[in-house]
Amino acid sequence: MDNESNNYLSLGNKVLLDYAIKPLSLKILHSKGLKTLWKLTYKNTTLCLKRLNQSFEEALFSVNAQIYILENGGMVPKIYPNAKGNFITEYNGQLFILYSWIEGRDMNLDNPKDLNMAMQSLSNFHVKSIGYEPPVNSKISSKLGNWPRQYESMKNRMLKIKEICIQAPTNANYLSYVKHIDPIIEICNQTIYLINHSSYSDLCNINQKDSCLCHQDFGTGNIMLEDGKGIVIDLDSVTYDLPSRDLRKIIGKRMIKFNDYSIDNIETILKFYETNNKLSSNDKEVLKIDLMFPHWFFGLVKTLHKNANSINSDKISAISSFEQNKFSTLQKWL
Known part of the structure; x- marks a missing residue:
């Protein structure tokens, strides 16, 4: 040793x-x-x-x-x-x-049976977290009402990266970014408009203790199967927010992994989730809008300006196509 x-x-x-x-x-x-x-x-x-x-x-x-x-x-x-x-x-x-x-095993969210139980576990987690009042001297984590500001912040960071990339036109990766960023910014603008004209602010206009807690990193590795029950682990990042936050992340991960924007598949996941927590039409509206925002493009390129060779041009092109196809599909759904 x-x-x-x-x-x-x-x-x-x-x-x-x-x-x-x-x-x-x-x-x-x-x-x-x-x-x-x-x-x-x-x-x-x-x-x-x-x-x-x-x-x-x-x-x-x-x-x-x-x-x-x-x-x-x-x-x-x-x-x-x-x-x-x-x-x-x-x-x-x-x-x-x-x-x-926890003596169980990791759930495999690619397996429909595991996915069903995992989504039921997530909705149970959300429901059982409502009513939490933290100690007075704790640092409260809340994302309630923050989405429009976060969207603007991500958009502005991507615009700044564009300015940096324009300064180095001989770099193929920077060139690819400049080529693909404008449609992505347009998606940002449309999504920001949609969230600001949705029921989002009404949904967030609640006392914190009436909000659920979101896990923020729910997925394979943080949901275990033990004795036929789904156990949610690793709660370090819990935050007050709408249940849509966790749902967007899990649905988005599956979309990008399988390059699949099928509305039927999304609705199947929501059906599993709603076993324990029925979503209102307003909840579903803001989930659709959040899925439309180019979170995954931003996640890929956010450090590009620090290291020009960190992401190759093919990946930038592929994620741009993914975001544009996803947006047009979800726009019809909305």
Whole structure:
């Protein structure tokens, strides 16, 4: 075992002393930057220790959200308090959480049966999160009402990248960006108009505790199947928002993976979701508009100006075609 592994095991054992736990076994599962996971056994129970990449105030929000969802009947891992009764453990200026271990498997969202259960799990998660009131000293995360500003911000960043690319006309990747950006900006403009003239602001005009919490990274890897139930894990990024936010991400990922804009497929996913949480016509309207915005083009090109060779011209061309085809299909649906 190398020194780094020994250091991680030593750190895990020291933190577990704050829980009055001397584990029978301890191993490192994952370490990327600050975020680290350990798997341990203690008194015939398997647990998961996690080092967070969050401030204490941010952790207060997400950790207490998870406790609330579980106590409200939601399917999320249990969080264990330390020996002092605190759910967040501070050690050497770092933050740690101890979770129950999920013995199941990752759900495969390409499999229709798994997709059905995953979407039911997502809607259950949304419903069970309503009513959460965070501790007063936590850093509250909310995206309610922010979409129009986010759309404008992404559009303006893409326009700035265009200006940078124009300055280097000999670079093939920059040239491709300049060639394809104008139709994308037009999609931005039309989507911004649509969201500003939709029921979006009315939907967001609610008290935070009446809003659901969105996971923001829901998908394969963060939804586990255990004993026939879908368990949602990794709640670090939860935020108050409309359920459409999580739905747009999961539907969009499938669209781009399979290059498929089928309205029937989208409606099938929504039917699975609505098993536990019926969406209003206004909810569906803003979901359609959010799906129309060129999020995936922006996601590809947002760092192009920092590294001209980070994305090749073929990828820019392909994602531009994807966004334009997606927009025209969804426009008919809307």
